[in-house]
Amino acid sequence: NFKVIDCGNTIEKKTLIRASKIEHISWIAIRDNHFYGGFISESVNDKTNKNTGIKKNGTYLFTGAMGAIGLSFVTAFIDKYDVNVMITGRKAISEVKQQINELTEKKKRISYYSCDIANEENVNTFYQYCLENRIHINGIFHLAGVPASGLLVKKDLETMEKVLAPKVYGIHNLLRTFGKDHIDFLFLFSSGMVLFPEIGQCEYVMANQYLDAISEMKGDNTIYSVNWPVISDSGMAKRYGYSNQTFLSINSNDVFQIVETVLLQNEKHVLIGKWQEEDKFIFFLPFSNQYM
Numbered sequence: 429n430f431k432v433i434d435c436g437n438t439i440e441k442k443t444l445i446r447a448s449k450i451e452h453i454s455w456i457a458i459r460d461n462h463f464y465g466g467f468i469s470e471s472v473n474d475k476t477n478k479n480t481g482i483k484k485n486g487t488y489l490f491t492g493a494m495g496a497i498g499l500s501f502v503t504a505f506i507d508k509y510d511v512n513v514m515i516t517g518r519k520a521i522s523e524v525k526q527q528i529n530e531l532t533e534k535k536k537r538i539s540y541y542s543c544d545i546a547n548e549e550n551v552n553t554f555y556q557y558c559l560e561n562r563i564h565i566n567g568i569f570h571l572a573g574v575p576a577s578g579l580l581v582k583k584d585l586e587t588m589e590k591v592l593a594p595k596v597y598g599i600h601n602l603l604r605t606f607g608k609d610h611i612d613f614l615f616l617f618s619s620g621m622v623l624f625p626e627i628g629q630c631e632y633v634m635a636n637q638y639l640d641a642i643s644e645m646k647g648d649n650t651i652y653s654v655n656w657p658v659i660s661d662s663g664m665a666k667r668y669g670y671s672n673q674t675f676l677s678i679n680s681n682d683v684f685q686i687v688e689t690v691l692l693q694n695e696k697h698v699l700i701g702k703w704q705e706e707d708k709f710i711f712f713l714p715f716s717n718q719y720m
Contacts (some may be wrong), residue, residue, distance in 0.1 A: 434458065442484070445566040468623070470710040471695060482567070482689040489565045489606070491598065492547045492572030494524055497659055497680045499531070504684035506537050514563070516543040516554065545572050546593035551601040565606050570639075571617045572598050576632040588631040595635035599642055603676055615687065616643055616653040620675070620699060623655060643697045652690055655699040675701035682709070
């Protein structure tokens with residue numbers, strides 16, 4: 429069992445103790461000694477857009493997509509929508525050239541730019557490159573991320589910042605540059621760990637919670653955030669042995685289908701889950717706050 433308690437600026441010890449004893453509610457916010465509980469509710473959105481809004485021959489930016497999950501998604505994306513893809517990553521182009529070339533028939537639709545998305549100067553240079561080459565980015569998929577490890581009491585700020593940087597600094601750099609160019613959408617890859625944390629993942633949870641908060645900014649209907657469950661066949665979960673038991677894990681081939689559904693249903697922030705293998709994916713709306 430765990431609780432996430434948002435205390436605001438100040439809180440009395442007795443109020444915090446009261447909050448910790450509330451049963452069946454894992455997310456609690458306290459304001460002026462009033463308690464607000466966070467609940468997960470199943471999406472009942474019956475409205476479906478006619479299309480995803482993906483433009484044929486458009487150009488889409490993927491950050492941190494050189495892993496198995498990202499490349500599987502990119503391949504399916506190009507297959508269906510006949511688009512151009514730009515991928516950014518911290519590795520030099522010489523380190524990823526073979527991966528790009530292995531996508532033989534698709535490599536002409538994929539270009540790679542070495543850019544640390546958390547580095548303001550790197551992103552400015554990349555943005556200027558796009559302007560000079562008249563490359564208009566239609567949409568962005570922000571996949572970049574670094575896992576955490578170890579107990580919080582044993583970490584220093586530098587260690588934590590490495591995990592926070594690609595998501596927190598990265599999203600600000602994207603909004604500051606490409607965000608002003610009227611992109612169609614910004615799709616954020618967050619984590620189910622925000623709602624179901626694992627030991628040692630404090631700053632990773634913080635980074636993803638930050639993405640979720642960005643997606644819920646009032647007045648912006650173009651930012652989406654998905655809290656992904658464990659993706660069992662590749663990615664961080666496979667490399668580091670994460671295995672949340674709340675929902676069944678998914679595999680990398682499911683990612684494209686889920687992204688399409690989120691765009692079609694125009695859900696700004698969802699948690700993906702599936703109870704049994706034969707079930708369809710369930711879209712939950714996290715943190716429907718209610719006064720307690």
